[in-house]
Amino acid sequence: MINFEEELKKFYPSLEVEDAEDAIYNQDLTDMADLLVKMIKESEEKANEVS
Amino acid sequence: MFCYNCGCQLSEHDFCTACGADVSLYKKIMYVSNMFYNEGLERAGVRDLTGAVNSLRQSLKFNKNNIDARNLLGLVYFEMGEVVAALSEWVISKNLRPEKNIADDYIERLQSNASRLDSINQTIKKYNQALVYCHQDSKDLAVIQLKKVLSLNPRFIRAHQLLALLYMDSEQWERAERELKKCVDIDRNNTQTLRYLKEVELMLVPDENTKPPTKRKRDEAVRYQSDNEIIIQPLNVKEPKKSGVSTLVNIGIGLVIGLAAMYFLVMPAAQSNARKEAQDTIARISSESDAKTVQLQELETKMATMQTDYDALARELDGYVGDAGTLQNIDSLLQAASNYLENPEDVQATASELEAIAENVEMANMSEEFQKLYQTILAGIGKDLSDTYYTEGQDAYRTEDYAAAIEKFEKAAYYDAENADAWYYLGQAYLKSGDNENAVETFDQIIQRFPDTDRARRAQKEKDAILADQ
Numbered sequence: 001m002i003n004f005e006e007e008l009k010k011f012y013p014s015l016e017v018e019d020a021e022d023a024i025y026n027q028d029l030t031d032m033a034d035l036l037v038k039m040i041k042e043s044e045e046k047a048n049e050v051s
Numbered sequence: 052m053f054c055y056n057c058g059c060q061l062s063e064h065d066f067c068t069a070c071g072a073d074v075s076l077y078k079k080i081m082y083v084s085n086m087f088y089n090e091g092l093e094r095a096g097v098r099d100l101t102g103a104v105n106s107l108r109q110s111l112k113f114n115k116n117n118i119d120a121r122n123l124l125g126l127v128y129f130e131m132g133e134v135v136a137a138l139s140e141w142v143i144s145k146n147l148r149p150e151k152n153i154a155d156d157y158i159e160r161l162q163s164n165a166s167r168l169d170s171i172n173q174t175i176k177k178y179n180q181a182l183v184y185c186h187q188d189s190k191d192l193a194v195i196q197l198k199k200v201l202s203l204n205p206r207f208i209r210a211h212q213l214l215a216l217l218y219m220d221s222e223q224w225e226r227a228e229r230e231l232k233k234c235v236d237i238d239r240n241n242t243q244t245l246r247y248l249k250e251v252e253l254m255l256v257p258d259e260n261t262k263p264p265t266k267r268k269r270d271e272a273v274r275y276q277s278d279n280e281i282i283i284q285p286l287n288v289k290e291p292k293k294s295g296v297s298t299l300v301n302i303g304i305g306l307v308i309g310l311a312a313m314y315f316l317v318m319p320a321a322q323s324n325a326r327k328e329a330q331d332t333i334a335r336i337s338s339e340s341d342a343k344t345v346q347l348q349e350l351e352t353k354m355a356t357m358q359t360d361y362d363a364l365a366r367e368l369d370g371y372v373g374d375a376g377t378l379q380n381i382d383s384l385l386q387a388a389s390n391y392l393e394n395p396e397d398v399q400a401t402a403s404e405l406e407a408i409a410e411n412v413e414m415a416n417m418s419e420e421f422q423k424l425y426q427t428i429l430a431g432i433g434k435d436l437s438d439t440y441y442t443e444g445q446d447a448y449r450t451e452d453y454a455a456a457i458e459k460f461e462k463a464a465y466y467d468a469e470n471a472d473a474w475y476y477l478g479q480a481y482l483k484s485g486d487n488e489n490a491v492e493t494f495d496q497i498i499q500r501f502p503d504t505d506r507a508r509r510a511q512k513e514k515d516a517i518l519a520d521q
Contacts, residue, residue, distance in 0.1 A: 002247065004216065008186070014175045016176060017134075017171070
């Protein structure tokens with residue numbers, strides 16, 4: 001049996017057009033490719049320090 | 052595909068042919084991103100919008116620069132009624148690739164229609180208000196608000212779901228089912244929709260325990276075979292007596308039952324339908340009224356702007372064609388020029404016209420050509436006119452009418468600023484009339500304009516005498 005109060009908690013206010021700018025600025029755009037490039041650069045730096 | 056290190060085009064090798072960087076893993080990430088994009092595209096094609104959103108978001112987690120995936124994600128959001136989320140994805144897409152990007156078209160289409168954008172924003176605000184009503188336990192208001200939202204944006208899935216939840220809460224299962232089926236038509240695989248639908252369908256299936264089968268008991272009838280025929284003789288059944296009165300009574304009872312059934316079953320349903328139609332009409336009129344109000348406000352603003360423009364233009368036109376307008380002054384100047392050319396000796400008539408022009412206009416505001424013609428005519432008649440006024444001034448001075456003398460000498464000095472005698476007697480006239488301040492000022496003018504002359508020396512003496520007396 002569905003509980004109305006519990007289900008209501010799953011609904012959240014929709015973003016208004018005025019809030020679009022904040023939503024765009026706050027979006028985390030880091031992707032796997034960024035992480036890979038960062039890891040490669042860090043490993044290269046460590047290798048340079050050892051040598 | 053481009054190298055993450057140097058930006059060169061990558062080949063089929065696992066290393067960059069330009070800088071030598073190992074790109075095997077990088078390529079795999081790009082392939083995975085493309086795979087998720089393809090999956091999202093397939094899901095969007097069969098209207099599994101929730102699944103498409105998940106796949107496309109995965110694709111963007113692997114490669115944020117996958118422009119096709121981002122644009123498609125925006126489209127899917129738009130189809131689900133999530134306009135702001137769609138707009139956000141398209142704006143990011145346009146920033147990542149400013150040229151040759153279809154997102155540019157999508158944004159332009161949205162932004163070019165201001166009333167549509169405003170209507171979308173109103174929809175979102177109403178949805179948020181409905182959610183507030185739900186939390187405040189004002190469920191009836193929430194239902195009305197959500198109906199308005201869905202009349203403006205019928206594809207808003209979350210609004211459909213919330214409305215269905217409200218119907219479920221008030222045990223209006225058929226209405227809830229109708230809303231949920233609309234959700235399924237838009238997005239076929241939304242888990243929340245399917246969960247609600249399952250609950251509603253469970254409630255709509257008739258309970259078998261409440262309707263026991265009405266089987267006739269075996270012992271209600273006696274069966275026996277006679278030759279090839281089976282005879283069934285019911286027990287406890289009496290043949291009805293054929294009586295006219297009982298028939299009429301039965302018909303009467305039937306009519307009463309029929310009327311009662313009509314009153315208790317059919318009438319409420321009809322009233323309910325009428326109420327529903329009235330509510331729908333109110334909701335529709337209300338939404339139309341909102342749209343008209345927005346339109347009216349736009350038109351009022353436009354009208355105010357046009358009225359301001361009209362007033363400014365009317366003032367400008369009046370400045371050209373009014374009694375003291377530019378055109379009238381130009382006519383007067385041309386008339387003065389005509390007089391001057393036809394009767395060069397009649398300096399008084401030309402002078403009076405020039406004086407009338409000087410009174411009406413601010414010379415600095417007039418065109419350069421206007422000022423030039425005015426000065427030319429003034430220079431032509433100035434000398435003669437100055438002499439005339441000087442003579443009249445002398446006459447007045449001699450008869451000790453110093454006010455008239457001041458007026459004439461002022462005009463003589465105005466029309467010929469080099470007329471030193473006019474200046475001198477103007478100073479004297481002031482002095483004689485007791486206006487020492489203007490007298491000193493006029494003597495100062497003489498000292499400055501005609502230095503090292505007899506007039507200047509006499510003016511200096513007069514000035515010194517006035518100052519000594521004070």
